[in-house]
Amino acid sequence: MAETLSDNNPSLAAVVRVDNPPPDRSTLKTVLTMLVLVILIALVWEGAKSFARAQEYKLNLFGSEIDLSIFNNTKLPHLGDIARAFGEPAQRNGPPLYQTLINYSLFTFSEALLGFGIGSILGFLLAIIFAHSSLLQRGLLPYVVASQTIPILAIAPMVVIWMRNIGQSSLAVPVIAAYLTFFPVTIYTLRGLTSVPQTSLELMHSYAATRWQILWKLRIPNALPHIFTAFKISATASVVGAVIGELPSGIQNGLGIALLNFTQFYNQSPPRLWAAIVAAALLGIIFFVSMSLLERLVVRWQVKESD
Amino acid sequence: MTPIISIQNVTKRFQSADSAAVLALDNINLDIQKGEFVSLIGPSGCGKSTLLRVIADLIQPTAGTVLVNDKPAAQARKDRDYGMVFQNATLYDWRSIIKNVELPLEIMRFPKPERTRRAREMLKLVELGDFEEKYPWQLSGGMQQRVSIARALAFEPKILLMDEPFGALDEMTRERMNNELLRIWKSIDGMTVIFVTHSIPEAVYLSTRVVVLSPRPGRLSEIIDIPLPQPRSAATRDMDEFFHLSTRVRNALRFGVEN
Ligand SMILES: Nc1ncnc2c1ncn2[C@@H]1O[C@H](COP(=O)(O)OP(=O)(O)OP(=O)(O)O)[C@@H](O)[C@H]1O
Ligand SMILES: [Mg+2]
Numbered sequence: 001m002a003e004t005l006s007d008n009n010p011s012l013a014a015v016v017r018v019d020n021p022p023p024d025r026s027t028l029k030t031v032l033t034m035l036v037l038v039i040l041i042a043l044v045w046e047g048a049k050s051f052a053r054a055q056e057y058k059l060n061l062f063g064s065e066i067d068l069s070i071f072n073n074t075k076l077p078h079l080g081d082i083a084r085a086f087g088e089p090a091q092r093n094g095p096p097l098y099q100t101l102i103n104y105s106l107f108t109f110s111e112a113l114l115g116f117g118i119g120s121i122l123g124f125l126l127a128i129i130f131a132h133s134s135l136l137q138r139g140l141l142p143y144v145v146a147s148q149t150i151p152i153l154a155i156a157p158m159v160v161i162w163m164r165n166i167g168q169s170s171l172a173v174p175v176i177a178a179y180l181t182f183f184p185v186t187i188y189t190l191r192g193l194t195s196v197p198q199t200s201l202e203l204m205h206s207y208a209a210t211r212w213q214i215l216w217k218l219r220i221p222n223a224l225p226h227i228f229t230a231f232k233i234s235a236t237a238s239v240v241g242a243v244i245g246e247l248p249s250g251i252q253n254g255l256g257i258a259l260l261n262f263t264q265f266y267n268q269s270p271p272r273l274w275a276a277i278v279a280a281a282l283l284g285i286i287f288f289v290s291m292s293l294l295e296r297l298v299v300r301w302q303v304k305e306s307d
Numbered sequence: 308m309t310p311i312i313s314i315q316n317v318t319k320r321f322q323s324a325d326s327a328a329v330l331a332l333d334n335i336n337l338d339i340q341k342g343e344f345v346s347l348i349g350p351s352g353c354g355k356s357t358l359l360r361v362i363a364d365l366i367q368p369t370a371g372t373v374l375v376n377d378k379p380a381a382q383a384r385k386d387r388d389y390g391m392v393f394q395n396a397t398l399y400d401w402r403s404i405i406k407n408v409e410l411p412l413e414i415m416r417f418p419k420p421e422r423t424r425r426a427r428e429m430l431k432l433v434e435l436g437d438f439e440e441k442y443p444w445q446l447s448g449g450m451q452q453r454v455s456i457a458r459a460l461a462f463e464p465k466i467l468l469m470d471e472p473f474g475a476l477d478e479m480t481r482e483r484m485n486n487e488l489l490r491i492w493k494s495i496d497g498m499t500v501i502f503v504t505h506s507i508p509e510a511v512y513l514s515t516r517v518v519v520l521s522p523r524p525g526r527l528s529e530i531i532d533i534p535l536p537q538p539r540s541a542a543t544r545d546m547d548e549f550f551h552l553s554t555r556v557r558n559a560l561r562f563g564v565e566n
């Protein structure tokens with residue numbers, strides 16, 4: 001019997017504890033919960049600001065004075081001001097900020113998506129190789145893990161230089177995004193491919209199924225819920241990767257550069273930076289939610305079971 | 308006549324790092340002839356599932372050999388000589404019921420129309436014709452087990468290895484499935500069944516021979532021929548001989564445990 005496949009490999013389980021994805025609640029309930037949460041955050045935000053102002057940004061507590069100036073309008077703008085910033089042009093006679101941010105977001109999203117694709121394919125292939133060769137898994141998996149301990153900020157400039165050297169500058173940012181994306185996909189997919197119940201595997205052996213058939217008809221379907229967990233993590237990670245990747249690559253029309261510029265001119269208009277942060281967060285959330293919806297379509301058995 | 312399954316001096320020891328080794332099977336010798344219906348009965352943990360797995364070449368015996376159709380068990384597995392029904396149904400969650408039944412046919416590369424035709428037929432046989440498009444989690448445990456029987460029958464193996472297939476069924480359904488199984492066994496010429504059960508009446512009703520195992524270590528404690536007339540029917544259960552044989556099996560079980 002072919003038994004090089006390491007099921008329930010303990011060394012892998014030690015790398016990352018992976019639990020089943022949480023059960024999807026009904027969409028309405030989720031939306032309502034999120035809405036309540038946003039309102040709550042807004043109340044706390046504005047409440048803290050008016051409390052601090054009433055105290056003149058100083059609080060005497062048991063004899064020691066606490067500085068509350070982080071709640072002033074330059075450090076934590078009013079939510080209304082941030083909302084207003086979306087409508088006002090960032091440059092004289094320019095388009096309103098929200099238009100600029102949408103354009104930047106779309107650009108950054110296209111890079112993140114490409115990076116997500118590259119990273120997912122790479123991660124998936126690595127997982128399949130590792131699942132079929134415990135030798136390669138033992139030899140290479142530590143490097144895959146180690147790769148993630150190098151800060152992305154250190155990797156990004158090097159990737160930009162390498163890609164420039166091979167004449168593929170436009171791919172620099174996607175490659176940086178892929179660097180953050182491939183890792184969760186590798187780990188979760190590997191976990192899914194190897195955590196097949198023993199009897200499910202025995203059933204295949206009783207049919208004398210080939211490795212290839214076992215991979216397609218058992219291991220990959222078994223891995224799908226895990227893969228989607230990875231996709232949801234990677235979706236947000238790829239946006240982070242793209243935003244950071246834009247900084248050293250000199251891209252002028254992405255969210256990363258917007259964040260950098262608005263930081264430089266923060267004192268002139270604090271709400272603008274906050275608006276750009278909201279845009280980046282929304283981009284990540286939208287990508288994440290799309291993956292959750294896709295998961296509901298593809299991994300129907302898991303979702304239905306937990307309903 | 309050479310036996311269709313020959314178990315020779317089979318010993319299986321489970322070695323684990325953290326606890327003492329378990330001697331699951333201790334020097335088992337058993338020959339099964341083509342066309343027999345053999346039940347394995349014995350207390351929980353006596354090695355019934357292990358013996359079935361060894362015959363199926365899903366695990367290797369520590370010592371001894373198994374010949375199926377005069378071939379090593381490994382070759383018989385590659386030749387798809389047997390169908391197996393596992394103790395738990397082992398359906399794939401992502402496949403609909405009919406797709407689960409089609410699984411072995413896909414693996415064996417049957418053409419699509421043939422797969423569907425056979426899967427439908429088998430599901431009707433186990434009275435689940437209306438559940439084709441459902442998914443495993445929508446079925447009860449007993450229904451799932453019937454799907455797994457349909458799946459094992461779908462490629463018409465000449466040897467059927469069944470591990471407590473009717474354990475999860477109510478008495479009425481169980482008796483109906485018993486008769487259905489006997490009908491299938493009769494209708495396919497030369498079909499051999501090895502059937503694991505905990506139920507004495509079920510073993511006696513179905514079998515041509517009952518093999519009683521004793522636990523720790525798993526040994527053959529007695530082999531009892533069941534010469535009840537074929538075909539079996541409701542009347543079989545009322546025969547004096549049926550009670551007599553049931554008592555013999557019960558005594559063999561008790562004797563095995565006391566030793
Ligand atoms: N993979 C395994 N590793 C270690 N020990 C095992 C393994 N499989 C079975 N055993 C041990 O072998 C013995 C026989 O197990 P087996 O499953 O064959 O019993 P069984 O007769 O089928 O019991 P039941 O009627 O409860 O299904 C048990 O003591 C069990 O603990
Ligand atoms: Mg068992």
